Amino acid sequence: MEAMLYIAAALMLGLGAIGAAIGIGILGGKFLEGAARQPELVPLLRTQFFIVMGLVDAIPMIGVGLGLYVLFAVAG
Amino acid sequence: MSKGEAEQAPAAVSRHVRRSYREFIRILLVQAVLILLVSTACLLKGTVEAYSALIGGMLYLLPNLYFTWRALGNRHANSARTVLVSMYASEIGKMMLAVALFSAAFLMVRPLSPFSLFGTFILLQLSGWILQMKLFKTSS
Numbered sequence: 185m186e187a188m189l190y191i192a193a194a195l196m197l198g199l200g201a202i203g204a205a206i207g208i209g210i211l212g213g214k215f216l217e218g219a220a221r222q223p224e225l226v227p228l229l230r231t232q233f234f235i236v237m238g239l240v241d242a243i244p245m246i247g248v249g250l251g252l253y254v255l256f257a258v259a260g
Numbered sequence: 261m262s263k264g265e266a267e268q269a270p271a272a273v274s275r276h277v278r279r280s281y282r283e284f285i286r287i288l289l290v291q292a293v294l295i296l297l298v299s300t301a302c303l304l305k306g307t308v309e310a311y312s313a314l315i316g317g318m319l320y321l322l323p324n325l326y327f328t329w330r331a332l333g334n335r336h337a338n339s340a341r342t343v344l345v346s347m348y349a350s351e352i353g354k355m356m357l358a359v360a361l362f363s364a365a366f367l368m369v370r371p372l373s374p375f376s377l378f379g380t381f382i383l384l385q386l387s388g389w390i391l392q393m394k395l396f397k398t399s400s
Contacts, residue, residue: 208351212344219340227276230343234284234331235392237351238324242385248355249319249362249381253374256366 189259193251200247207240274336281332287391288325291384295321298383302376312373316380319361324388327354 215233219226295317303310330350337346366372 204355208348212348215344216340219343223340226338226340226343230277230332230347231280233343233347234280234328235395237331237347238327238392239389241351241355242389245355245358246378246382246385248359249378252359252362253366253378256363257372257374260367 186259189254193255193259196247196251196254200244200251203247204241204244208237211236211240277332281328283395284328284332284392287388287395288321288328290391291387292317292321294384294387295380298380305376306373308371309373309376311369312376313380315365315369315372316377317384319358319365319377320381320384320388322361323354323358326357327351330354 211233215229218229295314299310299313299317302313327350330353331347334346337343365377
């Protein structure tokens with residue numbers, strides 16, 4: 185039973201990390217594309233990059249929190 | 261571009277970033293007030309629920325404060341490369357800080373009410389989405 189809890193925590197942390205990495209990677213690529221096309225828009229793009237980064241990593245953060253709860257409070 | 265225009269451009273960039281930074285700090289202040297309201301409401305149910313809600317709020321607020329300060333505090337990062345590097349560095353720092361704080365909370369605070377902790381945490385994420393999207397609409 186305890187092994188299943190560790191697997192669940194690992195899945196939550198790992199899948200969250202993969203999702204965040206893909207999302208933020210795509211976001212960074214698009215930011216560079218936009219900045220290469222119109223360098224004068226970098227400050228505006230920077231603010232919007234910041235906002236969307238907050239949106240992208242919200243769900244992985246919740247996953248990380250739940251995973252650590254399972255790891256330390258339920259299984260530990 | 262003339263010399264005068266070249267001198268004015270970084271100043272305009274700096275002004276825009278400073279204004280955004282102030283807006284995001286204001287959002288975090290609104291969320292801090294929200295944390296206090298939620299934990300006061302949870303106090304009606306019990307002390308454990310109240311401090312769990314407070315911890316959940318702090319677990320959201322501290323990494324986000326660091327992220328905002330690190331990503332937008334550096335006004336002199338004007339090129340795309342420096343902006344991207346500062347964004348990624350601050351995101352990594354935010355994640356590490358969140359993991360450390362979550363681990364510390366779960367290891368050191370007993371008893372803990374997971375429903376109020378995660379409830380407050382998720383509520384703040386949702387409020388962050390709404391407030392930032394509102395800002396996104398008004399600034400674009």
